[in-house]
Amino acid sequence: MRSTGLKLAYAFAVMNAVIIGFSFLFTKMALAEASPLDTLTYRFIASFVIMTVPVVCGWIKVDYRGKPIGRALLLATMYPLGFFTLQVFGLRLATSAEGGILYSFTPVVTMIIASVFLKERTTLAQKLCIFLSVFGVVFIFIMKGGGLQLSNLSGILLLFLTTVAFAGYSVLARSLSKAFTPAEIGYLMMTVGFVTFLLISLSGHVVQGTLGDFFKPLASRTFIYSCLYLGIAASLVTTLTSNYILSKIEASAMSVFTNLSTIVSIAAGALVLGEEVTIYHVIGSVLIILGVVGTNLRRRQSVRGQRIG
Template sequence: MTELRKYFPHLAGLVFSSIFGFSFLFTKEGLELMSPFHLLGFRFAIAFISLSILRITGIININLKGKNLKKLILLAFFQPGIYFICETTGMLYTTSSEAGMMIALIPVAVTILAALILNEKPTFIQSIFVGLSVGGAFFIIFNRGAAPIASNYFGLLLLGGAVIAAGFYNIISRQLSLEFRPVEITYVMMGFGALIFNIIAIYRKNFELSNYFDLLLEKDVLISVIYLGVFSSVVAFFMMNYTLSKITAAESAVFANLTTVVSIIAGVVFRNEPFFKFQVVGAVLIIIGVWGTNYFGRPVVEKGEEIYEKV
């Protein structure tokens, strides 16, 4: 049993990266049944309720007294706020495969923003891999003109906004990590998302609450929001933190890349989404670039939340 334990972190990594990879599929499925804000409202409400139950039962400990809540709210404004608005709305106009490829660029965005805001200059070889990832994304965009999905540039633009928002989230969370534990940050994020997205969804329904929760009676809706709220936002979170506490950040970058691969396979296999040769080339460039950006990054960059932002 002791021998097997050394493989537990990698097994946990496979689990959470697979959960994150399939989250794009379930988001796409959910968007076919309800509006983006309705889906987000249900997702974060279930996640917040799940974490609250864990808090009440003493499984997790949340202590926010005397801490910098203003900056934590600013963090939540970027993630889940702007990030999930851009990601979920963007997926209305793209495939789950493309969403997985674009979101994979988050570590690259973090590296670029860290250089601009924190003056953490990337190494020369790291800059090469950053350029490789960005080049892969542009390769996909520029080649869309010859494909049947050419009209969906707006979706890619929104996903790009999600990537930038996640980059800012990582920069702020790195500072807050000195004061808050990851579970505390996640708890506030889930609560913020549940409050804001449900308010927006109810407003868009002209505050008519009579049938607001009726969608939860539909099996497919319930499956989507439970997967996104419980598995993607709670189970994967604990698996991810366990993995990151046991292996190096460079090793963890492999699981970030696996998330992208799983999202592509899930979209093609389960939703019969088209996947063209130029997307294969772009995906390979992005994955190699993300791996190199993480592997050759400075320790403080490597130790960032390059996977944590998908929670």
């Protein structure tokens, strides 16, 4: 039974990487039609509405009585509030390539924070595999001429802080997985994101006298489709599955899967946009895959060894 749960967790981790791989593209498309705050608001409107229906109908059970709500709210300030706010403003000031490079450091930051707060231990081999996956991402972006530009320093700083926010979420969510179900954590996070971004966005428009601008993006099908993808797939689905994953495997082991999203972005560019795939794309992708597999293979071997012992 435990083996089945682990396999499902790994399957969800790969699925999330695929979803995230497309999210940068959809975020850029949405930002072409609306401001960062309005984009976030519509994104979480979609998430909240879609999850509220099964909760209200009783198909999904949530019960927060006697549970550490304060810590769960702290979790929501890291993700979605902190992460998505930093990401959307960061991508407005920096390039998608810079976003990809900085996001690749999430496993390293997570490993450090998890070792401090969760006392998670990683072997030297696992550390090397994590750094190998990060190097694979950085190698791809540098070879294609997408290195970090100091002129985009503000955006780079905001994008780096997204890695800290996601790492903090991963660590805290793992500790809360014993008190809450994945659905309970997910619904609370979606509700907090929906209420917060809606209030901030509408208040800003009312003060500036631009309330009509809030509804203008709805005239664009591209914007609507982008927000539906970002809200349902990239926010709701990944949140629910991430909470499940973190109840089964370590935060550091899960976070390394995020680098697979780079491979998805390359494949999407080739298949959808006809972009060229070069030898350095292949080399970088192999390094990423080896890093992800190596990190989690060492973990499973460690678990088996403990059982035998």
